[in-house]
Amino acid sequence: MSKYYTNEIEKRFFEKVEKTDSCWNWTASTDRTGYGHMSINGQLKLAHRISFCIEHGRESKDKVLHTCDNRRCVNPDHLREGTQKENVMDCIRKKRRYEQNLLFCPHGHPLIKDNIYIHKRKRRCKFCKNKSDKIRRNKPPILNGNNGYGFGNGNGFGFKDGCGYG
Numbered sequence: 247m248s249k250y251y252t253n254e255i256e257k258r259f260f261e262k263v264e265k266t267d268s269c270w271n272w273t274a275s276t277d278r279t280g281y282g283h284m285s286i287n288g289q290l291k292l293a294h295r296i297s298f299c300i301e302h303g304r305e306s307k308d309k310v311l312h313t314c315d316n317r318r319c320v321n322p323d324h325l326r327e328g329t330q331k332e333n334v335m336d337c338i339r340k341k342r343r344y345e346q347n348l349l350f351c352p353h354g355h356p357l358i359k360d361n362i363y364i365h366k367r368k369r370r371c372k373f374c375k376n377k378s379d380k381i382r383r384n385k386p387p388i389l390n391g392n393n394g395y396g397f398g399n400g401n402g403f404g405f406k407d408g409c410g411y412g
């Protein structure tokens with residue numbers, strides 16, 4: 247793995263870190279929000295981001311988040327890039343937008359004013375709903391097999407396969 251910072255900078259960094267069994271606490275200055283920071287080549291950098299660079303040999307393209315809720319912590323095991331969750335959120339947003347703009351249902355019926363209804367905040371196809379309702383209605387009722395009352399299977403009163411439904 248290529249080094250991101252020089253040995254000298256790494257040394258300077260770790261001099262300010264107090265390692266415990268879990269968190270590595272930043273002992274030098276912090277910013278107003280409580281995150282540790284250190285100046286590198288005249289630029290103030292967040293300590294946990296520096297730690298990320300040292301660990302991964304690259305700058306994080308996204309936020310570096312703490313999994314331990316300790317803003318002073320620079321333990322790379324307690325840090326992760328913020329991309330994954332944000333990607334997922336982004337996907338959900340895109341999907342929602344896509345669904346809102348759909349012109350046809352999955353079966354190709356136009357999603358226009360007279361053919362849409364809202365179900366769980368989504369636009370659904372009425373035609374498909376009616377169709378599936380009809381199928382449901384045409385299914386023989388579920389019988390409990392309580393033959394003593396005259397509605398069990400195959401006793402001449404119930405519904406048998408091929409009795410004209412469907």
Ligand SMILES: [Zn+2]
Nearest residue numbers: 269314319324
């Ligand atoms: Zn920690």
Ligand SMILES: [Zn+2]
Nearest residue numbers: 351355371374
């Ligand atoms: Zn449809």
